Amino acid sequence: MSEVVWEPLREAATAALASAYVPYSKFPVGAAARLADGSIVTGCNVENASYGLTLCAECTMIGAARMNGGGLITHFYCVDGTGGILMPCGRCRQILFEFSTAETLLMTSSGAKTMDEVLPDAFGPRDLDRIAAGTDDRTDAP
Ligand code: THU
Numbered sequence: 475m476s477e478v479v480w481e482p483l484r485e486a487a488t489a490a491l492a493s494a495y496v497p498y499s500k501f502p503v504g505a506a507a508r509l510a511d512g513s514i515v516t517g518c519n520v521e522n523a524s525y526g527l528t529l530c531a532e533c534t535m536i537g538a539a540r541m542n543g544g545g546l547i548t549h550f551y552c553v554d555g556t557g558g559i560l561m562p563c564g565r566c567r568q569i570l571f572e573f574s575t576a577e578t579l580l581m582t583s584s585g586a587k588t589m590d591e592v593l594p595d596a597f598g599p600r601d602l603d604r605i606a607a608g609t610d611d612r613t614d615a616p
Pocket of ligand 1: 496499501502503517519520521528529530532561562563566582
């Protein structure tokens with residue numbers, strides 16, 4: 475089962491490398507996710523002359539996911555220019571978290587990991603809901 479899920483994602487992420495726009499870093503990144511409906515979406519990094527405005531592969535992938543009906547991520551795979559597994563940067567872990575569940579798996583160099591393992595105690599939509607609902611039960615709440 476595992477290979478059946480991960481191999482198409484690895485191939486899709488690797489294929490996405492060809493679309494990367496990386497004149498500055500020369501470091502192409504390809505990302506692919508399987509969504510809850512079984513579809514696969516991909517993304518590549520798109521750099522900018524104003525370096526800080528670079529879009530990571532995960533960002534363009536999430537945009538593609540939204541443009542193709544959206545849905546939650548079940549599995550995620552990211553590769554560098556050699557095809558090796560690449561861990562998403564901190565900002566992208568947060569971006570992926572928005573569309574993840576407790577079951578979402580990310581492929582890492584040490585095997586599949588949950589979102590909670592790569593972004594523990596994450597801030598997310600539920601924090602906004604909790605405050606809006608007045609159900610904040612933290613003892614240090616102001
Ligand atoms: N990059 C990504 O696309 N995703 C990541 O998670 C890490 C970094 C890109 C940004 C930049 O274009 C290049 O890799 C080098 O940092």
